Amino acid sequence: MINATGLMKSFGKTPVINDVSVSLAAGGITSIVGPNGAGKSTLLALISRLMRADAGTVTVDGLDVWTTPASVLARRLSILRQDNHMTARLSVRDLVAFGRYPHSQGRLTLEDKAHVERALDYMALNDLQHRFLDELSGGQRQRAFVAMVLCQDTDYLLLDEPLNNLDMKHAASMMKLLRRVSVELGKTIVLVLHDINFAGYYSDQIVAMRDGRVLRQGPPAEVITSEVLREVYDMEIQVREIDGKPLALFYE
Amino acid sequence: MIALGLGLLVTAVLAMISLLIGAADTNILSLLWGLPDDQASQILMISRLPRTLALILAGSSLGIAGLVMQMIVRNRFVEPSTTGTTESAMLGFLVVTLLAPDWPIMGKMLVAAGFALMGMFLFLRLLKFVPLRDVVLVPLVGIMLAGVIGAITSFFAYRFNLLPMLLGWSMGDFSGVLRGRYELLWIGLGCTIAAGIAADRFTVAGMGREFTTNLGLNYRRTMLFGLVIVSLIASVCLVSVGSIPFLGLVVPNVVSLILGDNMRRAVPWVAVGGAAFVLAGDILGRVVRYPYEVPISVVVGVIGSAFFILLLLRRRTNAA
Structure with missing residues (x-):
């Protein structure tokens, strides 16, 4: 369970997160959606202690993220940001193995190696494991980074726009993979997504944000509605239900 | 593993050659056969052996300094001589030589290291103002900073x-290296070992602050540790044998091209x-004008700067 209470964050004088209190239940996939500048990525950064909130607290399973030692938290919660500008030439396998750092401080045990294999398997990276990251396509690199946080084997996985730079096929397979991870391995996955239809199709919970506030939180059927989307995006968006999933027609 | 053994063998052969050549006309080889030769053994123990050891220690630790710096600054073109670190150490050495000429060399070296550390902080601070973190702009800023600090030092x-x-x-x-005048370089070996132990941390830090925090490592502490290692190496080498530019650039880059960046x-x-x-x-410097010597900084500087340009051009074409 992730609990955020009274979070505030400003950059200079501009408030980016304005009194956000939200609690995310353990298990399943939660997606944070909203227009540009809504504060989605900032909220994720505050939850994962990459940024310090001006006010308010975040707890993960009762641990305050700002006061808990970083190494303890790194075994509970992992975060992947969208901009992984790489200058380091690492092989995929080495990168994934670094996910074990919080557990083994670099000395890989047999158990760690099993985790590495499993993560490579899950992300279908076995054939690429000895390639350097700078030799991969954007989609493959994205998979390698997700494999790394998977290998970290934390209860909570926070991913900031994991579908960035992915085409339809890879985006869909990434979401299916995350789905599998949450069901089979019992992980709690929190995503920032831009595409509300991907969010609606694959998530168990949706958090809709605008102007640094959380406007609505609930299952897709309750959040992906014309009324809520009008409030969030300032757009008239028709929503159809297909096979029990809400589909927003925002192309008009 | 086998390749590394081969590399060690090549280095050992080079070390042997380094022991055997010199201006003094003595037959060091005769010592190997157990022939008593006082003069030869004296030259070996007082001059040749210290020189060869100094070369090995300075070479390996300067390479490591470049490697650590490239990791934590996340740029391939930085090393003590392209970031003003060497110049800061020199300024520190000058200041302590002026103000406290009687201090032991160890104390002077530590002052130089302190200046080097401050120089690196200044460099990192300057980088924050560089609008684009262009890969080539970073060493340019460093070289300009080096110029400014160097000018202040020259003035005084x-x-x-x-x-x-x-x-x-x-x-x-290295021609001035004698027994009793190179031992500080062993600190460089200590730093090399420390860098080896902390290698994983530096690799992680090389992936960025957020990446490091995610893995539960303290980013600032890791950075600071790396900077201390670099400034210590830069100043022990400066104080013992003088600055050798571009060495920390050439070696880590060649290694990275072949092996990648897992430190x-x-x-x-x-x-x-x-x-x-x-x-x-x-x-090379010793035989090219035998029996006179060309300083190592010239030899390495010529090869290193050519390599630096090559590296820059390669980057440009890759980026395009």
């Missing part, structure tokens, strides 16, 4: 009639490669 050296001494420091040279794998290679490179450069 000029005022206090210490210019010849300053020139001596900036020209790395744990790179550390032994960079250490061995750095030693071999300096040994070879020194041998």
